[in-house]
Amino acid sequence: MAGFTQHEDRRTQNADYPAAITASWVNRLFLWFLPLSFLVVFFFYPFFRILAYSFSIESLKLPNLQLAFHVLIFTVYQAVLSTILTLLIGLPAAYLFARFDFRGKTLLRALTLVPFMLPTVVVAAGFNALLGPRGWVNLGLMQALALESPPIPFVGTLSAILIAHVFYNTTIVIRIVGNALSGLDPKLEQAARSLGADSRRVWWNVTLPLLRSSLLAASLLVFLFDFTSFGVILLLGGPAFATLEVEIYIQALQLLNFPVAALLAFIQLLCTLAFAIIYSRISTRSNVQSAPRAGGSNIRKPKARLERVFVTGMLMLLISFFILPMLALPLRSVSRLDADRGQHGTVRVGLTADYYDELFINRNGSIFYVPPVQAAANSLGYAGATVLLSLLLGFPAALALAKPRRLERILDPILIIPLGASAVTLGLGFILAFGHWLTYPWLVPLAHTLVALPFVIRTLQPALASIPDRLRQAAISLGASPFRVWQTVDWPILQRATLTAATFAFTISLGEFGATILLSRPDYPTIPIAIYRFLSQPGGLNYGQAMAMATLLMALTTAGILLIEKLRLPGAGEF
């Protein structure tokens, strides 16, 4: 009886969701009009321009295809290597979080999530501050061993790329595989043991097969991120390590060879689409299997010697791996360790605020020199515009998707598609489609909005769908006008989601690198672009300023991440 009424409730809820807004087709068309036309103009049109370019006679020449093939091979090669390394660290870490109880577990788990959401320039700058030629380790070794040059090659090596990728994506393995592992019914393993399986055979015959799809899903997602990674490779590897993304950037911006860039972008889109489809297939399967069951938990305190060694070792590894780069960066930004530009003779080593002071000084050394403050102002302006635009477009889309009609369900994936396109590809599409408008700075926030929109919609939609109609009906029956209903029922619930969505849009725009580097005019850089320029110029002062700006960006982004985490509705998914 109870089940029946519940079912009825849901049906009526579906039928007349905010009756005033979504009743007629005219109104629903109105909801769809803005977001869909935005996507058509700024995503699908550029996308077709890429298609048109990549199928031109100019692009489909043998040398171009050969280049594309080589680049594709290297892209897959580094992505596979990165994925394997990520699994090597992520799997024991997932096991650690899923099976053991230790002090500071929640904090460490949250910490492992931070890198995943940090802008690529910050991660690159962090590893540069730790292991780069002017980083702590190399300068320390030079000092200690009285060396002339940095002993550890890091920037410009494949290892740098791999390490940064592992740093970025380990949390994916920890979350997906770890959740599956802790969701496993401990009785399955107990049953296996009582049937004569020792712990090795329990692992191979029961646990691992049950984790298979979540392992696959995690690996694929990690691979996808490694495959489309751009900032890390450009900043830490350099142009010598040309992945599809980097090569698109080089061909488009440095060689102005748009047909080849478009061909590469097309290959990139095709691969991403294929991986995304496989991923969504696998992840729905793994969701079914790892659904948490009632029953005892298998989280324990480490007791046996081997367990203690494992837990301590993993903790030390994770803490040093996840915290050192993020610690090296801010510390490096306030430490003078080597000669600044134009400084001769003895170097004053010690704490300094010079790099921060320098950010506010306008030194007109080069024609394209833009003071860092100006870059920060640009970034904030772009971020503000992105927030406004993505909320403006996201709200109607989320409202329509909260209770979709049958036909509208098809539109749901369409709104999310931009998520699959890499940022560099988006940038290239904008260049090909709106090249003659490149002199206007407003293309940048439009591209940022495309990147942020899926996140905004995904944040608002569940909140909108979660408001029970009974609340509205109760408010109406108590005499509230439609506006009062919105003000007293909808808005208090939506407030959190709106703030979360705005923060998402803001931090995404602030850290966006791939599209921005293709679209931003030299005299309108953003913070990440400025960091990239500082990092690629010689001299201690430039380096220090890069560190200082990256530290500021890290602080802003971390604040955003913490805010999002704090506002997260219980039960909202992670990936």
Next chain:
Amino acid sequence: MLELRDIYKTYEDQPLLCGISFALTAAETVCLLGASGSGKSTLLKLIAGLEMPDSGKIMWEGQDLASTPAHSRDFGLVFQDYALFPHLDVFDNVAFGLKMKSWSYVEIEKRVNEVLSLVGMNNFNHRKVTDLSGGEQQRVALARAIAPRPRMLMFDEPLGALDRALREDLLYQLRGILRRTHIPAIYVTHDQEEAFTIADRVLMLHSGRIVRAGSPAEVWTSPGTAWAAEFLGLGNVIEGNCRSRNERLKMWNISTTFGRFDVKCAHKHEIGDNVHLLLRPAQIEGGSVVRGLVVDVLFQQDRFKAVLENSLYVYVQKPPKIGQMITVRVAVKCLG
């Protein structure tokens, strides 16, 4: 066969098992009966070797099992929620234990078919276990536990997740299977009817101790403690005070808020001691007199349950009227 000596176990600093000792004889089915949280499931895990006791010994035919890991103990285990491997089909689930013992494929196939038909699940070999109903899953789980010919079977509330009719049906079948296979078994449940149906011997577990042990009939006729009588739903458990002793008839006169009762009692009491009495609800000839105003009458298949003003209840054949004063004669037992 199995013998437990003075088992102690604490869980999160709370004593869970305080000195459990019992022994299991060949082909015997022992039922551990207790409320949830009484430590029954933990006791099973200790015996299975999935957890270790804080102190005490678990022995098999005189040999301490402390150094025998779970996978070498050869005890079959059946869980309430079946714990079938979702990635394996029915056949592979049942064959799991046999594969662990490295049986040949021919032998495995023969044995799997044998146990599957024993539980009435032949022709299910290659079905996905996730597609089976609860009752079917539990049959497969039973087959899986029996297949490697364990020296003992353990059941942890095996029928708890099933509906009533299915539960009774499976219970009788399980009883039959245990009789036929002669495998000694420990059966954990909180359901007294289940316990009385399947057990040769019932052990009642309460706050970490075995408070009553005996055949179902023995436990039923003399539950021993107030807790056991209440848990088993044997009747009204009331408090009383010993007033006088009739040595010749070996009877105590005990005063309660429901009147005075003369109770035959083998316990040692002093005058003034507080005791618990069990007033069985069924009418018997020559029993003690209980009087009361009827406040509610419930229909219970072959009888009526009359609830009296003083919250006692009795069973009567003809329904009294609400508000009527009735007098019934019932059996009264001292619970000590």
